[in-house]
Amino acid sequence: MTDTERQDLGLFTDLYQLTMLDAYLREGMHDDAVFTLFVRRLPEERKFLLAAGLDPLLETIEGLSFSDEDLNYLKEQDFSQKLIDYLRNFKFTGQVRALPEGTVFFENEPIVEIKAPLPQAQLIETLVMNQLHLQTLLASKGARVARSAQGRRVLDFGARRVHGIDAGIKGSRALYLSGITATSNMLAGCTYDLPVAGTMAHSYIQAHDCEYDAFKNFTNAFPETVLLVDTIDTIKGVEKVIKLANELGDDFKVKGIRLDSGDLGDLAFKVRELLDEHNLNHLKIIASGGLDEHKIAQLIKDNAPIDGFGVGTGMGVSDDASALDMAYKLVEYAGKGRLKLSSGKPVLPGEKQVFREAKGSFSHDTIARVEEQLPGEPLLRKVMQNGKRLPSHQRNIEEIRQYAQQQLDKLPDSMSSISCTEASYPVEISDTLANYQKEITEHLKRGGG
């Protein structure tokens, strides 16, 4: 059993969800509620986001439960027996409409709309946000890094510094669907059927008394490997690779070398020349060490002869934008549109749909009420009903990855560029939705709330 398949995550919730739930039960508030998940403002460094994490989340929600240990803990916390009985039999029975994973989206657009009895939809808030936030954050970063490499391989080496086990596993999935080539994380590879990749570490070289012996022994075990050459001196390391090629002759099957320190661009030129001089033109050069989309773009702009990139920390923690201003807000209860007026935090009431128009590339989106029919493609699809995922909307990771690439290819150039510009994608609100929002706002201001 991996993290992902665990379903006893009912207790991964904030205390206030449970106190509110307890109050809802006492008040008999079981009518259907609609909650919308969206990102209020994009980080400065992002001009689009890439939806990710839906299917693993829905799998968890399908079987969401509380263990006896959880329930005993809640009893100790003085929760009512009524609440504990409710949680003992908890089963999510609601409907979910969502952007398919791999869909590009923008500010204020619904990513997910959950319609379920109020206590259920309230309880899962923390889990829904935590999971979709993480994966959308990393897919959005990964899409930038993959694009910067212009078709070259990008390997996700982040497992050691991403924030915890779950981020390591689900984050690698998000990065892969965004266009990253493979992950070094074996548990992620196993859990989500992702391609895995890796070379060797300095410690292997260090543990041998002689770098040349280390290369030779490792090549003996894994003939088609990539050798790490910077443990002592990069150029001397490459010379040892050449010596090994000469010694092994036709038995030399090594595929490449990896640079992991120093001026990667400068070293790549020198190493390429050295390898080519010795008829090792087929050896690839992989670069790693503190890389991100900007450094990769610069290396490629400088024509550095690098065939692939290993990218770790910066991508795995989304270092230039380590969180999204994501919110999960009540927009309807018992058939009535709901919002709040808290300053600077507007909410669009009721169930919604997003219509996207394109002329070759995407041109603009309109957020509308769900029953409206507007020009363009409706983006939100029903993916769960009565608490069960709809098989018609389940896709494997390769299908999601292809869909994401199609989406990214349709971004206007000004949106897909990794450099910072003032451009922002036009997202409009339909007149019908704007009027509905105004109507409820006035009602609240008149004291109806």
Add this chain to the structure above:
Amino acid sequence: MTDTERQDLGLFTDLYQLTMLDAYLREGMHDDAVFTLFVRRLPEERKFLLAAGLDPLLETIEGLSFSDEDLNYLKEQDFSQKLIDYLRNFKFTGQVRALPEGTVFFENEPIVEIKAPLPQAQLIETLVMNQLHLQTLLASKGARVARSAQGRRVLDFGARRVHGIDAGIKGSRALYLSGITATSNMLAGCTYDLPVAGTMAHSYIQAHDCEYDAFKNFTNAFPETVLLVDTIDTIKGVEKVIKLANELGDDFKVKGIRLDSGDLGDLAFKVRELLDEHNLNHLKIIASGGLDEHKIAQLIKDNAPIDGFGVGTGMGVSDDASALDMAYKLVEYAGKGRLKLSSGKPVLPGEKQVFREAKGSFSHDTIARVEEQLPGEPLLRKVMQNGKRLPSHQRNIEEIRQYAQQQLDKLPDSMSSISCTEASYPVEISDTLANYQKEITEHLKRGGG
């Protein structure tokens, strides 16, 4: 079973750990290795770090194992039967020396030194780094936030935007031990026996047709609650709290109100005045919404009458320093000191000790070879032997938290300030260690490597 108690995390490792392990097995390289975990450079925004995560990590390592599913997966990946048999019977048998959780530390200082047969110590690298990186990162951030609040309560509201489930659970533990008052995350509270806290959300108010009824009903269920007043209009919300107090008289047990939007300082003054005018002086004011240590420090400097702070995203993702330059490096194998010369990434060879001298507050540290006896307190302690935690070094979370406070209290003022200064804490390297490093470096440069 919670995340933390899972021990089948053997596969949470990078592909290259397994290829190196496979090669070590073929070569019969089973001698003891020593790996040192340390942070090369502190982020610009940090002048100290706070060690965290050791005990949960050691608990995982004690029982680290591979499931049949893991082993089948590795078979499909063409790993040798020898490797798979080795992993089937894997048991960590090594020794761990470490800074106790809650110890303050600085650049290049060993946090953990692991001594074990090379294949074992290599295999666990990814897990060790992932876990200690996450928790040290968040404890170091939490210590700043807690300090900025100058004794006022700080509630960790981050569960929804921290990076995944594991970060939610272990991160809340790290924040608590660093000085944060309580967490909203129930699974973290249950797993690590942390105090939990929470109030109510906007959705509860929104789901009612009338804010006053919402306050009244919630108070009925939870008399000693904190009411959220900014859903429609903060001042009007507070007026409704006052109305409720008048209506309930002696039955009014509400403990406070929460502000979650707008100019928190300005609103706190107005709300305090309004409450006091109505003899509600005992009601506390809690503020939340985009807070971090700098905003809290400013509110306190402005004398804003705020009694407690809810802090979420910024703290939970350590937004101003979302990763540490942490490394796990081979420093000894088969009794010989090891290092690498990769540019800009120096390593201190051999087993080490850190001696810390204090004159009231900490004055300076010296990193030395393990057998040296220098003035000051030796910081690294043996915490695991033969793969088992030493009971003498296990402490409960309250003891760790108290120790962390003692450590933080001994920081020189220039180090504990949250504002940016040029000051850095003096960390020296003993002559003996410097000579040892020089000796091995020269050996490697002469081609010995």
